[in-house]
Every structure is written in structure tokens, then in C-alpha cells.
Amino acid sequence: MRMPWNPQQPESCVPDSLVHSDDAIVVSGMRKSFGDFAAVDGIDFTVKKGEIFGFLGPNGSGKTTTIRMLCGVIEPTGGGARVMGYDICSQAELVRANIGYMSQKFSLFQDLTVDENLKFYAGIYGLSAAKFAERRGYILEMADLRGREKELTGNLSVGWKQRLALGCATIHEPRLIFLDEPTSGVDPTARRHFWELLNELAAGGVTLFVTTHYMDEATHCNRLAFIYRGRIIAAGTPHEIKDELARDTILQVEVADGEGALAALEGEPGIKEAYMQGAMLHVNVGERSAAEADLPSRLGSAGFRVLGTDRVEPTLEDAFVHLVGKQGGRA
Amino acid sequence: MSLRRIWLLIWKEFTQLLRDRSMIPLIFLLPVIQLVMFGYVIGTDVKDLRTAILDLDGTPASHRVVEGFTSSGYFVAVARPVDEAGVRKTLDGNTAQVAIIIPKGFADKVRRGQATKLSVIVDGSDAKTASVAQGYAGSIVANLSSKLYPSPAAKPGVTTPVGVDARVRVLFNPTMRAVNTMVPALLAFILMLSTQNLMSQSIVKERERGTLEQLFVTPIGRAEYLIGKLLPYVAVAIIQILVVFTVGTLWFKVPFSGSVAVLGVGLGLFMITALGQGMLVSLMSRTRYQAQQAGTFLMVPSMMLSGFVFPLSSMPAVLIPLTYLIPLRYILVIVRSNFVKGSGFVALWPQFLAMIIFSIAIFGLGLSRFQKKLND
Ligand SMILES: Nc1ncnc2c1ncn2[C@@H]1O[C@H](COP(=O)(O)OP(=O)(O)OP(=O)(O)O)[C@@H](O)[C@H]1O
Ligand SMILES: [Mg+2]
Numbered sequence: 001m002r003m004p005w006n007p008q009q010p011e012s013c014v015p016d017s018l019v020h021s022d023d024a025i026v027v028s029g030m031r032k033s034f035g036d037f038a039a040v041d042g043i044d045f046t047v048k049k050g051e052i053f054g055f056l057g058p059n060g061s062g063k064t065t066t067i068r069m070l071c072g073v074i075e076p077t078g079g080g081a082r083v084m085g086y087d088i089c090s091q092a093e094l095v096r097a098n099i100g101y102m103s104q105k106f107s108l109f110q111d112l113t114v115d116e117n118l119k120f121y122a123g124i125y126g127l128s129a130a131k132f133a134e135r136r137g138y139i140l141e142m143a144d145l146r147g148r149e150k151e152l153t154g155n156l157s158v159g160w161k162q163r164l165a166l167g168c169a170t171i172h173e174p175r176l177i178f179l180d181e182p183t184s185g186v187d188p189t190a191r192r193h194f195w196e197l198l199n200e201l202a203a204g205g206v207t208l209f210v211t212t213h214y215m216d217e218a219t220h221c222n223r224l225a226f227i228y229r230g231r232i233i234a235a236g237t238p239h240e241i242k243d244e245l246a247r248d249t250i251l252q253v254e255v256a257d258g259e260g261a262l263a264a265l266e267g268e269p270g271i272k273e274a275y276m277q278g279a280m281l282h283v284n285v286g287e288r289s290a291a292e293a294d295l296p297s298r299l300g301s302a303g304f305r306v307l308g309t310d311r312v313e314p315t316l317e318d319a320f321v322h323l324v325g326k327q328g329g330r331a
Numbered sequence: 332m333s334l335r336r337i338w339l340l341i342w343k344e345f346t347q348l349l350r351d352r353s354m355i356p357l358i359f360l361l362p363v364i365q366l367v368m369f370g371y372v373i374g375t376d377v378k379d380l381r382t383a384i385l386d387l388d389g390t391p392a393s394h395r396v397v398e399g400f401t402s403s404g405y406f407v408a409v410a411r412p413v414d415e416a417g418v419r420k421t422l423d424g425n426t427a428q429v430a431i432i433i434p435k436g437f438a439d440k441v442r443r444g445q446a447t448k449l450s451v452i453v454d455g456s457d458a459k460t461a462s463v464a465q466g467y468a469g470s471i472v473a474n475l476s477s478k479l480y481p482s483p484a485a486k487p488g489v490t491t492p493v494g495v496d497a498r499v500r501v502l503f504n505p506t507m508r509a510v511n512t513m514v515p516a517l518l519a520f521i522l523m524l525s526t527q528n529l530m531s532q533s534i535v536k537e538r539e540r541g542t543l544e545q546l547f548v549t550p551i552g553r554a555e556y557l558i559g560k561l562l563p564y565v566a567v568a569i570i571q572i573l574v575v576f577t578v579g580t581l582w583f584k585v586p587f588s589g590s591v592a593v594l595g596v597g598l599g600l601f602m603i604t605a606l607g608q609g610m611l612v613s614l615m616s617r618t619r620y621q622a623q624q625a626g627t628f629l630m631v632p633s634m635m636l637s638g639f640v641f642p643l644s645s646m647p648a649v650l651i652p653l654t655y656l657i658p659l660r661y662i663l664v665i666v667r668s669n670f671v672k673g674s675g676f677v678a679l680w681p682q683f684l685a686m687i688i689f690s691i692a693i694f695g696l697g698l699s700r701f702q703k704k705l706n707d
Contacts, residue, residue: 097550101545104541107542120339126550169545304605
């Protein structure tokens with residue numbers, strides 16, 4: 001006897017009522033534990049279609065783990081998510097067919113040629129020969145790899161590898177692309193070039209989910225979420241996030257021995273936060289202008305040579321340090 | 332399941348394999364090198380045994396005996412001590428591996444047709460050499476006695492310090508060529524070595540470079556990935572077996588009296604076991620170097636406790652129970668008996684049963700751990 005086929009809607013952890021037609025990603029109470037350790041500890045957020053969504057957080061905060069769940073590679077241990085309308089647990093295959101993913105290591109086959117990599121991914125996504133020819137031409141153009149089709153991928157320099165990886169990850173023209181630290185280890189010129197490509201994709205209506213360490217890249221994003229120790233500690237537009245610090249005063253201090261000065265300021269009255277940003281010392285003096293006025297003399301009398309003090313607009317990095325500080329930890 | 336995706340994975344694997352300069356020699360040369368190494372250096376007939384000769388008789392008849400040994404090519408006279416204490420010294424000092432003592436009055440007894448005693452002392456510290464030397468000495472003495480004694484009535488006895496039965500070997504391997512049992516054993520050994528290593532290396536490489544992660548974000552299913560990964564290495568293993576078989580039978584002239592079906596089924600089951608081991612090794616290792624180490628680590632007990640290098644008969648009793656846990660042990664019995672004696676499924680059913688159990692258990696364990704790892 002044949003089993004009656006039951007066209008049952010797969011069960012989802014995310015109720016339909018939460019999912020709107022213009023949502024690319026809806027995450028609800030999603031968690032992932034490895035043993036006792038919660039790498040992702042119950043997160044909620046929504047990404048709208050067509051957005052560039054920045055997912056920021058320090059090392060080990062759970063960014064990659066979140067992406068792997070959203071791509072249907074690993075199952076959450078609690079909660080769930082809808083990606084392009086598909087449930088990540090019960091419809092993982094549909095999720096995977098409808099997204100592009102570019103990993104932290106831009107995982108091309110180093111021992112295959114440029115063309116072989118393209119051929120492989122085109123075949124995996126089931127592109128027809130005609131479609132492949134069209135996409136191949138487009139990607140070679142986009143990645144600036146015309147004439148180097150027969151070269152081994154391993155011999156390309158990082159910038160080209162990265163663009164080829166983007167090409168392979170998008171060969172099937174997905175409407176949503178996950179990029180996990182796509183610019184790590186790439187020089188600033190190549191980074192700028194890469195972001196131009198991403199902006200082009202976004203202009204074409206593709207949703208981008210990008211994780212990054214670089215705060216300057218976060219300004220390319222329409223919306224941001226900060227993840228810290230598996231929890232989302234802030235979300236909003238870059239502007240909204242900087243507004244967290246709107247009432248605080250940030251001083252940028254140029255001082256000869258930054259690390260020493262930092263240690264001296266730690267826990268001093270009137271100093272809300274102090275940290276290095278590049279070669280500069282950043283000091284958040286809160287709303288107290290008194291501290292602002294006497295900071296140079298305080299440092300001077302402690303034996304530090306202050307070369308200059310400026311009041312600066314809070315950057316995303318300032319906001320980030322502040323947010324992490326509020327959580328009782330350090331970035 | 333999509334055939335197109337599986338085919339692409341296989342194509343990709345072979346392209347990578349063929350492009351890796353270190354891979355091709357590994358696939359084709361490694362079996363030949365090992366065959367030559369084990370076949371010639373370890374496995375060939377024990378030759379040129381260092382021999383001490385004490386001829387207390389000093390007659391033409393006793394000279395014939397000495398010549399019978401030295402002209403055989405197996406024994407080389409390296410010392411001529413003058414008394415039994417001297418013989419003892421050469422053996423203790425490792426100057427000689429074998430000593431032959433011809434007693435006084437040997438020629439007289441032969442002439443009178445009486446039984447004579449000839450002592451052949453073999454250094455038993457090298458079990459393998461000892462048993463081979465014993466076999467040679469036995470057949471040389473038998474040959475001599477038929478020449479020295481025209482009538483079959485009386486024969487000299489041979490005394491040897493160890494009491495191993497040499498007839499077993501002589502029966503199935505009359506030329507006593509160790510290579511005849513070494514080549515079939517190498518079929519199984521090389522199969523295990525390369526299947527396990529190539530497979531684990533390739534998986535670990537894929538993980539190291541992050542391509543594994545990438546593949547699982549595409550529509551490739553786990554089963555498709557595994558099939559695409561296993562099939563190329565099955566093909567490689569079959570090629571290697573054919574290389575060893577061809578070189579073994581044509582170059583080393585090892586007679587094959589078995590059946591391809593028995594050999595094929597046995598090696599097939601063993602290959603499944605080896606693929607399972609490859610998966611397990613790849614799960615235990617983060618880097619290719621670690622995988623190499625883990626593979627070698629697994630290989631050592633297999634070599635030592637399976638009867639591949641040391642005969643099971645000379646294994647200390649406490650180790651015997653351990654040998655039952657080594658899959659190589661069973662396949663060695665299968666390939667050797669099939670090669671040399673032509674034994675079939677009926678005679679070898681306990682070994683086949685063990686191979687089936689091992690292949691299901693190890694491959695199943697590898698598969699389930701692999702699946703689990705991918706889910707984390
Ligand atoms: N398979 C796993 N088993 C155990 N722990 C894991 C596993 N994967 C990740 N973790 C742990 O979970 C935490 C979050 O890891 P994750 O890779 O998501 O961080 P991340 O934000 O991507 O960091 P990075 O910026 O370094 O890439 C880390 O502490 C990591 O050690
Ligand atoms: Mg990461």
C-alpha cells in the first residue's frame with residue numbers, strides 16, 4: 001500500500017505572523033550551544049530585503065555561528081529563523097539554494113583554475129550551459145580576471161581571490177548573500193574596490209548580510225547589529241548607534257606613552273571610559289566638562305607629555321566600546 | 332541526490348588529485364616501492380646465513396657435508412671454531428646465526444651404514460631467520476643422506492635446539508620463498524595504507540582551507556559529498572591493488588592459485604574498513620600533519636599484531652587476544668590462503684564473517700561521527 005502523500009506545510013519555529021513579505025531574514029530566539037557553552041544565546045533581529053546589514057562583534061562573539069545557522073549548515077539548539085521565507089530547520093535545502101555565502105577564508109579550490117572553480121560552482125547550482133556562459137563572462141569582467149581563466153586560483157593575489165570568491169558565491173544570482181568577514185587580510189585599496197562591488201549588488205536589490213571587524217566598513221551598512229558573547233547588545237542604523245553617545249564628550253588625546261596614560265586614567269574620577277584607538281587615546285568624560293578641562297594637566301602632572309587634545313564626534317568604535325562597557329566586559 | 336553534483340565532485344577530486352605533484356608518485360610508486368622494500372629487503376628468502384662450522388671428523392665424507400651446506404647459497408662459512416665452546420662464542424657474539432657440528436666418527440658410521448647425528452644449531456632470537464634456516468638445513472640434510480647412504484634403511488638424524496614444525500611451511504611453500512606470502516599480504520597492507528591516508532588527507536585539506544564549509548552552504552547534500560569523496564579513492568585503491576598484483580605475479584613470480592572473486596570480496600570488505608578508518612582519522616585531526624601522524628599511529632599495531640611482519644606463532648601469548656581486534660589479521664589470512672592454497676569462501680568463512688563485522692562497525696562509526704561533526 002502506498003503511503004498517502006501529505007502536502008503538509010513544514011513546521012517552523014518562527015510564526016508566520018512575524019514574517020512579512022519584505023523581510024529577507026527573521027530571527028527569533030535563536031540559540032546554539034556547544035556542550036554547556038552558549039555560542040549564540042537567544043538572538044532576535046530582522047533584515048529587510050535590499051538592505052546591507054552589518055553584523056559586528058569581537059572575536060568569538062558568535063558571528064560565524066549565527067551565519068552557519070542562517071545558511072542551514074548547522075541546526076540551532078533553540079529558536080529559529082526564516083531566510084527568504086524558508087525555515088532554516090525544516091527547509092535547509094531550499095535556504096541553501098536561494099542564498100550565496102562567502103566565508104571568512106574565501107574558500108575557493110586553490111588547486112583548481114579560475115575557470116574550473118566557476119565551472120564547479122555553476123554545476124553545483126544547476127546552471128544551464130547558456131546561463132553559465134553568461135555568468136562566467138560577467139564574473140570574469142567583475143573580478144577583472146579576463147585572460148587569466150587558466151591560472152591556478154592559488155597563484156592569484158588576495159584581492160583577486162576575494163573577488164573570484166564573491167563571483168563563485170553569487171554565480172546563481174542569489175537575492176541574499178552572507179559575507180563572513182569578506183575583507184579580512186585584504187589591503188585598503190582592494191577593500192574599497194570590493195565594497196564598490198557590494199554596493200553595486202545592493203543597488204540591484206540584493207540583500208547583503210556582512211560581518212566585519214572594520215568599523216569604517218560598518219558605515220557602508222544601512223543597519224547594524226552588535227553581537228557580544230552571543231547576545232545582541234545594540235541594533236539600529238549607524239546614526240542611531242552613534243546617538244547612544246550623543247550626550248557624552250569624547251576627547252582624542254595625542255600623548256607620547258599612550259598605554260601608560262591609559263593605565264593611569266583607569267578608574268580615575270570623571271573618566272567614563274578610556275581606550276586606545278589607533279595611536280590615539282580616546283577618553284569618554286561623559287557629560288562632565290570639568291574633567292574635559294583638566295585632563296591635559298592631570299596627565300601632565302602624572303608625567304605624560306600631552307601633544308594635543310581634541311573633542312571629536314563619536315565614531316562607531318567609540319559606541320562599540322561604550323556598549324561593551326555597559327555589558328560589564330571589555331572589547 | 333543529484334548525479335550531476337556527484338559527478339562534479341568526483342571530477343573536482345580527480346582534477347585536484349592529478350594536479351598534486353606529490354600525489355601521482357604516491358599512488359603509483361608507493362605500492363611498487365613498498366613491494367620492493369618488503370619483497371626484497373624483508374621478505375625475500377633468507378640468504379647467506381652466517382654459519383660456524385665445527386668439523387670434528389675431518390674426513391672426505393664430512394667435507395661433503397660441509398660443502399653441501401656452503402654450496403647451497405643459503406649458508407656462508409664465517410667461522411671455523413675448534414671446539415664446542417668456540418661454537419658457543421660465535422653464536423653468543425652474533426658472529427654466526429647458525430652452527431653446524433659434525434661429530435667425530437661420522438665417516439665411520441656412514442661407512443658402516445649406522446645412523447649418525449649431525450647438530451644444526453640455530454640462533455632463535457630472530458624467529459623468522461631461525462625457522463627458515465631450520466627448513467633449509469632439514470632439506471639439505473635429507474638431500475645429503477640420500478647421497479651418502481645408498482640404501483634407504485639408515486639415515487642420520489638431525490637435532491636442532493628448537494622444536495618448530497618445518498613441514499608446514501615446506502608443504503605450502505616448497506621453495507620457502509617468503510615473497511610468496513609477502514606479496515599477497517602487501518595487497519591488503521597497501522590498500523589500507525593508501526586508502527586511509529589519501530582519504531583523510533583530502534578531507535582534512537578541505538577543512539583546513541574552508542572549502543568543506545563552503546560546500547555545505549551549496550545545495551550539495553551530505554550523502555552526495557560522501558559519495559563524491561569516497562568513489563575517487565575507491566578507484567585509486569583498485570588501481571593500486573592492480574599494480575601490486577601485476578608486479579607481484581609478473582616480476583616477483585608469485586604463483587596465484589586462488590580466485591579473483593574470493594580475493595575481490597575480501598579486499599572489498601577490507602577497503603570499506605579502511606575508508607571508515609580514513610574518516611575517523613580525518614575527524615581526529617585538525618591539520619594534514621596531524622592526520623599523517625594519526626594514520627601512522629593506527630598503522631603500527633596493525634603491522635605488528637596482524638602477522639604482517641611477525642608471525643602470529645611467534646607472538647607472546649599475552650598479545651594474542653589483542654590480535655583479534657586487528658582487521659588486517661583476518662584479511663591477511665584470506666589473501667595468503669587464497670593466493671598460496673586457493674582457499675575459498677567455505678574454508679575462510681570465519682575470516683569473512685570477521686571482515687563483514689569490521690567493515691560494518693568501522694565504516695558505520697566513521698559515517699555517523701562524520702555526520703555528527705558536520706552538524707556541529
Ligand atoms: N563547533 C564548535 N564547537 C565548539 N565551540 C565552537 C564551535 N564553533 C564555534 N565555537 C565557539 O563559539 C564561539 C563563537 O564562535 P564564532 O566562530 O561564531 O565567533 P566569531 O564571532 O565568528 O569570531 P571571529 O571573529 O573570530 O570569526 C567561540 O568561542 C568558538 O570557540
Ligand atoms: Mg567568524
